[in-house]
Structure formats: structure tokens, C-alpha cells
Amino acid sequence: MASSDSAADRVDVAVVGAGLAGLTIALRLAEAGLTVRVVERYPRPGGLARVLEIGGEPIEAFYHHLFTTDSSYIALAAELGLEREIEWLPSRMGIWTDGRLWDFGTPQSLLRFRPLRWPDKLRFAVSTLLLQRRADPAPFENVTAAAWIRRHQGERVWQRVWGPLLYQKFADEAEHVAMVWLWGKLRLRGASRSRSGLGERLGYMRGSFARLVEALERRLDTLGVPLQLAEAATRVEREGDGFRVRTRTRAYAADRVVAATPVGDYLEVAGHLLEPPEAAALGALRATGALCTVLELEHSLTPYYWLNIADPAMPFGGLIEHTNYIPRERYGGRRVLYISNYLFPEHPLFRAPKREVLAAYLPALRRVNPAFDESWILASHHFRAESAQPVVTTGYRQRIPAQRAGVPGLYLCTMAQIFPEDRGQNYAIAYGERTARTVLEDCGIR
Ligand SMILES: Cc1cc2nc3c(=O)[nH]c(=O)nc-3n(C[C@H](O)[C@H](O)[C@H](O)COP(=O)(O)OP(=O)(O)OC[C@H]3O[C@@H](n4cnc5c(N)ncnc54)[C@H](O)[C@@H]3O)c2cc1C
Incomplete structure (x- = not known):
């Protein structure tokens, strides 16, 4: 009572x-x-x-991590005497597709990205730059990202770049997500880059x-x-x-x-x-849930901080190797890898015990880095959040x-x-x- x-x-x-x-x-x-x-x-x-x-x-x-445009966070940190504790560090981004790793997110990496042909690359680059400059969200609110990207950047760009990204965040709702969500992401990312004037720098609080x-x-x-x-x-x-x-x-x-x-x-x-x-x-x-497995590793899996997995055959959507961004010495020398998976809570993997989830993931980690061995895992942790990403x-x-x-x-x-x-x-x-x-x-x- x-x-x-x-x-x-x-x-x-x-x-x-x-x-x-x-x-x-x-x-x-x-x-x-x-x-x-x-x-x-x-x-x-x-x-x-x-x-x-x-x-x-x-x-x-x-x-x-933070973007330089996260002004409310930065203002509150300043008010609480923590602004100087935010470190702005470079990060490296990659994409896994066609059975291999590719650098992604810089003009040079786009030139070398073979899954897109030259005309696709040009449309992708020009249209993304123009999108980042559009200040008004209204034109993007009543059209899906799938329809907009197919029309303005082409089917191949949707299939190879944006489609997998949206499937990784929104699972079977990906085709229904409004373009305004993607526009918001790209616009902030563009602003964050130009504001830092240093290419992509992301913010992390010393001590978490x-x-x-x-x-x-x-x-x-x-x-x-x-x-x-x-x-x-x-x-x-x-x-x-x-x-x-x-x-x-x-x-x-x-x-x-x-x-x-x-x-x-x-x-x-x-x-x-x-x-x-x-x-x-x-x-x-609706909102997708987040399933996040944290591995403490003896060795590094990839050279990237942020790796998007653009391959529907893989059982997760992203690999975030925190210690490719923050020095591993802070964590007793261990490498920290997050395995990211957004799923609706009805998905069987969502409530599966850690050992089953790991069993599904390990062969895929070996595909990303053939040298990977289970013995690299010094410890693992598993977290889930039922409501992690609203479906817009x-x-x-x-x-x-x-x-x-x-x-x-x-x-x-x-x-x-x-x-x-x-x-x-x-x-x-x-x-x-x-x-x-x-x-x-x-x-x-x-
Ligand atoms: C995988 C993942 C990656 C992310 N990456 C980033 C990132 O890189 N950068 C970034 O800035 N943000 C990131 N976020 C988002 C960020 O963490 C959230 O947007 C933010 O923390 C949300 O804060 P909130 O207070 O709105 O909600 P929440 O953090 O969800 O807080 C809600 C609280 O309510 C409590 N609660 C719920 N029901 C009850 C109840 N009945 N009684 C009492 N308490 C209750 C919960 O326990 C919880 O503590 C990420 C989120 C996820 C899931």
C-alpha cells in the first residue's frame, strides 16, 4: 500500500x-x-x-558525442563550470559496403568511393551541399527521404548511402521517414563542420x-x-x-x-x-529501440570512430570505436567498441540475452576484420532502451x-x-x- x-x-x-x-x-x-x-x-x-x-x-x-552546434548543452556546461571540460577532437568516419571498408565523409573519400559511379557522386555532392544551405524545413516535411533522394540524387545513392543509414535507424519504417529528418541531420553536420573551421570535430566531456x-x-x-x-x-x-x-x-x-x-x-x-x-x-x-553492446577489446577492430554498416546481411547497423576518438589510456589501455543496433522492441533480438546477441554478431565482426578473434574480448556489456529514436x-x-x-x-x-x-x-x-x-x-x- x-x-x-x-x-x-x-x-x-x-x-x-x-x-x-x-x-x-x-x-x-x-x-x-x-x-x-x-x-x-x-x-x-x-x-x-x-x-x-x-x-x-x-x-x-x-x-x-556533441556537435559544435549543440549550443544549449554548451551553455549549460558553461553555467555549471564545465565548458572547458569539453574536448573538440577529430574523428574518422567510414562505411562498410560491398564487403569492404571505405573512408567516408570527406571530399577526397567520395572520390575514392567506388560503390557510386561518377555521375552519382556529382549529384550526391552537389545536392547534399545545396541541402545543407536550405534554411527552411517546410519543403521537406511532406515528402519521404526515400522519394526525395531517389528523385534528386538517384536510386543508386539511395541504395548505397542513405537507404542503409535510414534502415539502420528506423528498421522497417525507413521508407516512411520524412526528408526533414535527413535534412536536419545534414544541415547540422554542415554547420558543425564550418563552425569549427577544422573539418569534422566532435565534442566529448573529459571524464564522460x-x-x-x-x-x-x-x-x-x-x-x-x-x-x-x-x-x-x-x-x-x-x-x-x-x-x-x-x-x-x-x-x-x-x-x-x-x-x-x-x-x-x-x-x-x-x-x-x-x-x-x-x-x-x-x-x-512510434520510436525504435536501441540495442547497444559494448565490447572491451584487446586490439582495435577498425581505424574508424564511426563506421556505418550499409549491408542488410549484417546483423547490426553501426560500429563505434570510441577509443579511435578518445585515447584508450583513459580506459586502462582497453579498446572500447560499441555495436549499435536500432530495432523495434518486437524484434526477437531485442530481448535476447547477451550471449545470443553476441553469437549473432561475432561472425559479422570477423567479416569486418578477418583477424578478429573472440579472445580479443576482455569484457562485454549489453544495454537496451525501448524508446531511443522517434520515427519522424x-x-x-x-x-x-x-x-x-x-x-x-x-x-x-x-x-x-x-x-x-x-x-x-x-x-x-x-x-x-x-x-x-x-x-x-x-x-x-x-
Ligand atoms: C544509442 C544512442 C546514441 C546516442 N548518441 C547521442 C550522441 O552522440 N549525442 C547526443 O547528444 N545524444 C545522443 N543520444 C541521445 C541522448 O542520450 C538523448 O536524446 C537524451 O539523453 C534524452 O534525454 P531525456 O531526458 O529527454 O530522456 P531520457 O534520457 O530517456 O530520460 C527519461 C528518464 O525518465 C525515466 N523514467 C521513465 N519512466 C519513468 C517512470 N515511470 N518513473 C520514473 N522515471 C521514469 C527513465 O528512467 C529516464 O531516466 C543517443 C541516444 C542513444 C539511445
Whole structure:
């Protein structure tokens, strides 16, 4: 039976979820003088940016880096005294196709990329450059990436470059993804490159991105915001003009509730409060899940940080060798390889135990590097996230979930609202700030 806190424990706002969005919301509301409480399902905050340790050093469970355009992240890092801890380092990108590795992502590498013929290369290069210069997303919102690329860059470019990339992120929804998603990615990438003036440089926090999460935790502590960890909200109920947030063992009273969670979790705990059309519209949104296997290796698998796998016969979509970007000495000399696979949670591999997933992956790793041997694996870790990448289809703007729910005092801040940009730590913070402003406005605080 859930026991209730005393009346004095009632807070102005309960935030469900201690990912970057939830922590940012809690910070801004507490700074404005509201009483706030955060409940989080996991024993640690950080959500998708959570970490494990390798060689005594924290490292993300899911690979992470920043682009120079991630201004909200950089601003918050500066506010928390961490801006100088972000290192901007060169990275090397490759693609696996036609049974071999190719450099990718630079003009020189395109010249040498034989899977495309010369006319394809020219169309690809010119059209991608033009795309990066287009500032208005509107022309790309109601056309699929598949249709747009086939028309402007040709079937071969779709088959060899973009199609595999979209299949790796969106599985069987790839053909339905709107061009605006790809436009957003390319535009940011282009801007990130030109802003650094140094070619492709990606940002990483010395000591991992957990440092920003920890700094937020400390700041919340000084503001008197309790973080209830390992305590999933099980149900949000209406109580008078306010709410009661139930967990398995307790209940908290709050005048307002902000869910800073994936849409599915929000519907589970608060869906019963919504009008059926609102709940149905949210329920129709889809997201792929992420399956991420982290290998600690004795030797390097490839020379690349980021390797896209453009081959449907391979059982994963990307190989991210973190220690080709960040020095391996930080991880006790071990090489760290992420095997990335975006799948819908219904896929049989999604819930398979680690040993089965590894058994499916090892022969493919040997294809990428024939010298690879299982004995290279010093340790392995396996992570899954049910909701990792919202599927942005045509006409998505009309389906973006509202911040204010139909029920007064209930709010949602979630990855599925991020548009036309793609999800990322930067936007979790930016949209968290935005949600906090909405709550403050409703409280009459400016
Ligand atoms: C494979 C992968 C690679 C990525 N790479 C990058 C990258 O390179 N760069 C980058 O910037 N971003 C990257 N991201 C994205 C980035 O991690 C996310 O966009 C960001 O962390 C999302 O923050 P959030 O707070 O919106 O959501 P989340 O991190 O999902 O946080 C939601 C929180 O809510 C909690 N929760 C859910 N339900 C309940 C409940 N009922 N009760 C209590 N708590 C609940 C969850 O446990 C979680 O902690 C990557 C993500 C993945 C999956």
C-alpha cells in the first residue's frame, strides 16, 4: 500500500524522469522559487546518457558525442563550470559496403568511393551541399527521404548511402521517414563542420557526459530538490486541483506534474487522465529501440570512430570505436567498441540475452576484420532502451505532442517533441528549458 507524505511534503511540481530534460526542468523551476521533487526509475540519474565504468573511467552505456552546434548543452556546461571540460577532437568516419571498408565523409573519400559511379557522386555532392544551405524545413516535411533522394540524387545513392543509414535507424519504417529528418541531420553536420573551421570535430566531456549530470545533481541538492532514485512512478492521479504521484511504495502530492519520459512511459502512468483522442494520438507515435553492446577489446577492430554498416546481411547497423576518438589510456589501455543496433522492441533480438546477441554478431565482426578473434574480448556489456529514436514521418509537425496535456497542470517533455532537429542531449536540455518556461508562465512567474 502506498503511504502518503505529510501535507508539508506537498510540492509545487513533481518531475517524473531524471534524464537531462527532467533535471533541467527541475533546475529552472527550483531556481524560480518553486518546490520540486524528481522521481526516477533507475538508481542513477542521466537517462540515455547514463554510464558504466571501464578501466575505472566512466563511459556512456550508449555512445555519445556533441556537435559544435549543440549550443544549449554548451551553455549549460558553461553555467555549471564545465565548458572547458569539453574536448573538440577529430574523428574518422567510414562505411562498410560491398564487403569492404571505405573512408567516408570527406571530399577526397567520395572520390575514392567506388560503390557510386561518377555521375552519382556529382549529384550526391552537389545536392547534399545545396541541402545543407536550405534554411527552411517546410519543403521537406511532406515528402519521404526515400522519394526525395531517389528523385534528386538517384536510386543508386539511395541504395548505397542513405537507404542503409535510414534502415539502420528506423528498421522497417525507413521508407516512411520524412526528408526533414535527413535534412536536419545534414544541415547540422554542415554547420558543425564550418563552425569549427577544422573539418569534422566532435565534442566529448573529459571524464564522460556524466559530469554534467552530476553537476546538475549537486546544484539541485543545494536548491533543496529531492531526487527519489530507484523509484518509478506507477500512476499519476488527480487529487482535488492537483495530483498524486504514486510509486510502488509511496505517494507524493504535487500541484503540477511534468513527465520528462518517453511517450510510452507517460501513457502508462498518466494516459488514463487524458481524453481518448489525445491518448490515441500519442499511442500512434512510434520510436525504435536501441540495442547497444559494448565490447572491451584487446586490439582495435577498425581505424574508424564511426563506421556505418550499409549491408542488410549484417546483423547490426553501426560500429563505434570510441577509443579511435578518445585515447584508450583513459580506459586502462582497453579498446572500447560499441555495436549499435536500432530495432523495434518486437524484434526477437531485442530481448535476447547477451550471449545470443553476441553469437549473432561475432561472425559479422570477423567479416569486418578477418583477424578478429573472440579472445580479443576482455569484457562485454549489453544495454537496451525501448524508446531511443522517434520515427519522424511525413506531416509530423501536426502530430508533435503538446507540452500542456488536456488536463490542466499536467505537462509532457519528451524526445518525440523535438522537431525538426533530431533528438540528442542538446535538445533534451533546450526542450527542458522550454517546458520549464511554460510551467512558470502557468504559475504566473516570468
Ligand atoms: C544509442 C544512442 C546514441 C546516442 N548518441 C547521442 C550522441 O552522440 N549525442 C547526443 O547528444 N545524444 C545522443 N543520444 C541521445 C541522448 O542520450 C538523448 O536524446 C537524451 O539523453 C534524452 O534525454 P531525456 O531526458 O529527454 O530522456 P531520457 O534520457 O530517456 O530520460 C527519461 C528518464 O525518465 C525515466 N523514467 C521513465 N519512466 C519513468 C517512470 N515511470 N518513473 C520514473 N522515471 C521514469 C527513465 O528512467 C529516464 O531516466 C543517443 C541516444 C542513444 C539511445
